[in-house]
Amino acid sequence: MNDLRDPEAYRTQVREWLAANVPPPSTVTGDAAVERSKAFAQRVYDAGFSGIDVPEAYGGQGLGPAEQQIWREESSQVAIPMSIYDIGFGMCGPIVVALGTEEQKKRYVPPLLAGSEIWCQLFSEPAAGSDVAALRTKAVLDGDEYTVNGQKVWTTGAQFCDYGILLARTNPDVPKHRGITMFIVDMRAPGVTVRPLIDMGGGAHFNEVFFDDVRIPADHVVGEVDKGWDAARLLLSFERLAVSGGGSGIEGAASGPLSFAGLTAAARDAGTLASASAQDDLVDLFLLEHSINTFNERLAREYEAGIDPGARGSIGKLLKGRREVAAAGLTGRLIGDDAVFNTGSAPARTTAALRCFALPIGGGTNEIQLSIIGERVLGLPREPQSDLKTAFRDMDSRRKDV
Amino acid sequence: MTAVLNEDLDAFRVASRTFLRTRSTSEQVRSTIDAGTGVDAATWSQAANQLGIQGLLVPDELGGSGAKIAVAVTALQEVAATLTPGPYLATTWAAQALSTHGAGAFDDTLRAIAAGTARIAVSWPRLDVDGALSAPPVQLVGDGAALVDGTLPVLSHASSSDHVLLLVGDAGSRHLVLVDLAEASASVETLEALDLTGPTGRVTFAATPAVAVPVDEESVVRLLDLAAVLVAAEQLGLLREVLARDVVYAGERTAFGREIGSFQSVKHQLAEFACLFEQSQAMLDEAVLGFDGGATERSVSAAACAAFVGSAAVQVTTDGLRLLGGIGFTWEHDAHLFYRRARATEVLLGSPYGQRRRLARLLGLTT
Numbered sequence: 176m177n178d179l180r181d182p183e184a185y186r187t188q189v190r191e192w193l194a195a196n197v198p199p200p201s202t203v204t205g206d207a208a209v210e211r212s213k214a215f216a217q218r219v220y221d222a223g224f225s226g227i228d229v230p231e232a233y234g235g236q237g238l239g240p241a242e243q244q245i246w247r248e249e250s251s252q253v254a255i256p257m258s259i260y261d262i263g264f265g266m267c268g269p270i271v272v273a274l275g276t277e278e279q280k281k282r283y284v285p286p287l288l289a290g291s292e293i294w295c296q297l298f299s300e301p302a303a304g305s306d307v308a309a310l311r312t313k314a315v316l317d318g319d320e321y322t323v324n325g326q327k328v329w330t331t332g333a334q335f336c337d338y339g340i341l342l343a344r345t346n347p348d349v350p351k352h353r354g355i356t357m358f359i360v361d362m363r364a365p366g367v368t369v370r371p372l373i374d375m376g377g378g379a380h381f382n383e384v385f386f387d388d389v390r391i392p393a394d395h396v397v398g399e400v401d402k403g404w405d406a407a408r409l410l411l412s413f414e415r416l417a418v419s420g421g422g423s424g425i426e427g428a429a430s431g432p433l434s435f436a437g438l439t440a441a442a443r444d445a446g447t448l449a450s451a452s453a454q455d456d457l458v459d460l461f462l463l464e465h466s467i468n469t470f471n472e473r474l475a476r477e478y479e480a481g482i483d484p485g486a487r488g489s490i491g492k493l494l495k496g497r498r499e500v501a502a503a504g505l506t507g508r509l510i511g512d513d514a515v516f517n518t519g520s521a522p523a524r525t526t527a528a529l530r531c532f533a534l535p536i537g538g539g540t541n542e543i544q545l546s547i548i549g550e551r552v553l554g555l556p557r558e559p560q561s562d563l564k565t566a567f568r569d570m571d572s573r574r575k576d577v
Numbered sequence: 578m579t580a581v582l583n584e585d586l587d588a589f590r591v592a593s594r595t596f597l598r599t600r601s602t603s604e605q606v607r608s609t610i611d612a613g614t615g616v617d618a619a620t621w622s623q624a625a626n627q628l629g630i631q632g633l634l635v636p637d638e639l640g641g642s643g644a645k646i647a648v649a650v651t652a653l654q655e656v657a658a659t660l661t662p663g664p665y666l667a668t669t670w671a672a673q674a675l676s677t678h679g680a681g682a683f684d685d686t687l688r689a690i691a692a693g694t695a696r697i698a699v700s701w702p703r704l705d706v707d708g709a710l711s712a713p714p715v716q717l718v719g720d721g722a723a724l725v726d727g728t729l730p731v732l733s734h735a736s737s738s739d740h741v742l743l744l745v746g747d748a749g750s751r752h753l754v755l756v757d758l759a760e761a762s763a764s765v766e767t768l769e770a771l772d773l774t775g776p777t778g779r780v781t782f783a784a785t786p787a788v789a790v791p792v793d794e795e796s797v798v799r800l801l802d803l804a805a806v807l808v809a810a811e812q813l814g815l816l817r818e819v820l821a822r823d824v825v826y827a828g829e830r831t832a833f834g835r836e837i838g839s840f841q842s843v844k845h846q847l848a849e850f851a852c853l854f855e856q857s858q859a860m861l862d863e864a865v866l867g868f869d870g871g872a873t874e875r876s877v878s879a880a881a882c883a884a885f886v887g888s889a890a891v892q893v894t895t896d897g898l899r900l901l902g903g904i905g906f907t908w909e910h911d912a913h914l915f916y917r918r919a920r921a922t923e924v925l926l927g928s929p930y931g932q933r934r935r936l937a938r939l940l941g942l943t944t
Contacts, residue, residue: 439940439941439942448942448943451943454937454942454943455933455937457937457940457942458884458933458936458937458940458942461881461936461940462881462884462885465860465881466856466857466859466860466885467856469856469859469860469862469863470855470856470859472859472862472863473855473858473859473862473863476862487855490851490852490855493852494852494856542841542845544848545844545845545848545849546841546844546845546848548848548851548852549838549844549845549847549848549851550844552848552851553820553824553847553848553851554824554828555824555827555828555836555838555839555844555847556828556835556836556838556839557839558839558840558841559835559839
């Protein structure tokens with residue numbers, strides 16, 4: 176059914192299936208929203224669009240990154256209830272496929288792809304965000320199980336997740352990045368406590384997650400013990416590509432309320448479009464959005480030509496984050512009172528505008544992306560870091576050289 | 578979707594890059610600047626005969642390659658990246674204009690372009706601040722044979738070219754006009770210009786014989802879009818080269834005990850340049866790929882390039898010079914040559930404000 180040799184035909188196929196299968200809009204929340212997503216994910220799986228570049232042995236389609244990128248682009252243009260799977264499909268699934276044992280791949284990848292098991296990523300901690308290698312959650316080997324104690328933060332979707340990819344410290348006697356292990360953790364295991372965090376838009380999409388003597392079997396290690404940092408870097412590179420490749424706005428559809436099209440329509444309705452300055456702001460927004468779209472199209476062509484984009488996913492992620500904040504910041508001047516003093520008049524736009532900060536902060540801040548671009552795309556030298564040779568247990572986060 | 582990336586294009590890119598980096602070194606460029614000729618005749622001739630750069634858009638039955646625009650875009654990036662002086666950009670655009678219009682009237686000139694024996698300066702189609710195409714202050718006069726009269730206040734490569742190509746007249750009655758600068762009634766007065774690799778002149782025509790063909794408005798718009806794409810190719814070449822040189826410098830120059838590129842403020846500025854490069858390259862690719870598609874999409878893509886790539890090139894050549902410190906400010910270092918050329922290409926097609934107005938109109942933001 177899927178034509179490997181013709182990306183254009185594949186794109187048409189994907190587009191047509193999406194157009195025919197987009198569910199009617201819904202306002203359900205909580206468990207009902209999760210059930211709605213699961214039902215849709217099952218249909219995606221049955222139609223053969225899940226795990227497009229995952230080997231068939233693990234429930235995937237066995238196609239390539241070009242086709243996967245096509246799905247990523249096309250599906251981001253329509254309003255489908257798949258956002259709870261972003262982390263599973265974008266990062267957790269790919270890391271298990273890349274580094275997992277045969278048993279892990281066979282056990283976890285098929286239900287992940289079918290949408291029956293939902294995944295989260297447990298990296299960040301209160302004292303370890305940009306510097307995630309400084310994490311403190313501990314995993315101590317006791318027989319054939321690890322005992323895990325610690326706390327994670329900003330864990331998107333933890334409130335309904337079945338499994339997570341966890342980074343924990345297994346060796347405090349070596350420098351920070353050499354004593355980390357990656358685990359698969361059962362989010363319903365005894366000792367795991369999920370507490371919601373409210374974001375600035377009033378939503379509860381992410382959480383604190385506490386680990387109190389949680390037992391994890393030793394065969395849940397992903398990759399090798401103490402080699403979790405390399406695994407983490409690989410997972411983060413998947414994350415950047417997944418985020419940057421999915422169209423030009425966090426809300427997905429090219430005509431969402433904060434898109435160029437959406438803001439132009441709103442400005443027209445508000446009577447502001449007559450202003451040449453407003454047109455100028457919209458031209459700038461168009462150019463940024465157009466540059467992101469054409470950049471993703473170029474990445475797709477590179478995939479088709481067998482070229483690895485390398486760390487350039489960071490460019491897409493950085494530009495998208497900027498676009499979100501820029502677009503949100505324009506609503507006051509382009510729309511006027513309804514955008515600021517009567518926000519109930521457009522709840523979807525208001526929520527989107529307040530959540531715009533998620534993209535430039537989460538998944539690596541703009542500053543981190545700039546450093547990644549400088550170091551891994553341009554090859555510039557890294558900055559000296561004072562803690563690279565210090566054993567973790569001897570680390571003191573305050574600088575001592577002045 | 579045909580990939581812009583393909584093996585043939587890669588091979589041509591490597592060949593033109595190698596040729597120009599060998600023939601058009603910094604010493605060679607400065608020697609041409611000092612000589613005041615505006616072009617190195619030997620390099621021009623070899624570029625035509627060994628690589629066929631000038632004849633890319635000349636039909637193959639007239640000695641050219643009949644190539645796609647993508648190939649010309651590739652070549653012009655390398656010309657700009659090496660600061661090669663000469664009307665390569667103008668002659669390339671002229672080749673397309675002359676081969677598409679005139680039904681054979683320009684065949685001899687096209688053959689000469691492909692052979693490297695003709696150099697065409699172009700009075701570019703320029704937008705005014707409102708984004709409307711303005712006509713140059715030159716008119717067709719006379720009843721029978723075409724004669725041109727008027728003065729072009731500034732023309733790039735005037736004294737290094739043997740012909741001028743103009744688009745005269747207002748909407749509805751425009752003509753492509755080719756004038757041989759050897760005509761006694763045409764005179765060129767050399768001016769001083771910011772771009773040392775693109776010397777300019779004031780050109781006066783006094784009932785000068787010319788070859789003129791009418792061009793419909795749709796074709797004029799297409800020529801305008803092509804100009805935007807080819808100019809963006811030059812700008813992308815400048816941007817890419819300055820970024821590459823600055824990255825090398827940042828990895829070599831040390832201060833405070835380490836390479837300056839290891840300091841975040843320097844690293845992050847260079848990372849911003851990398852983003853501008855990727856954004857510009859992607860937009861230009863899209864404009865090239867869609868050039869033979871729908872006219873509205875073609876114009877939007879071309880206008881987006883005109884609005885974005887020019888200012889990106891100015892920004893990178895500006896900040897790229899600054900990041901070099903004191904040496905960037907010297908005559909001896911090439912940084913100012915890139916800056917000067919970026920400044921010139923930014924306004925080659927008229928008002929950058931007008932390019933944005935044109936885009937706003939095409940996007941339906943205004944009428």
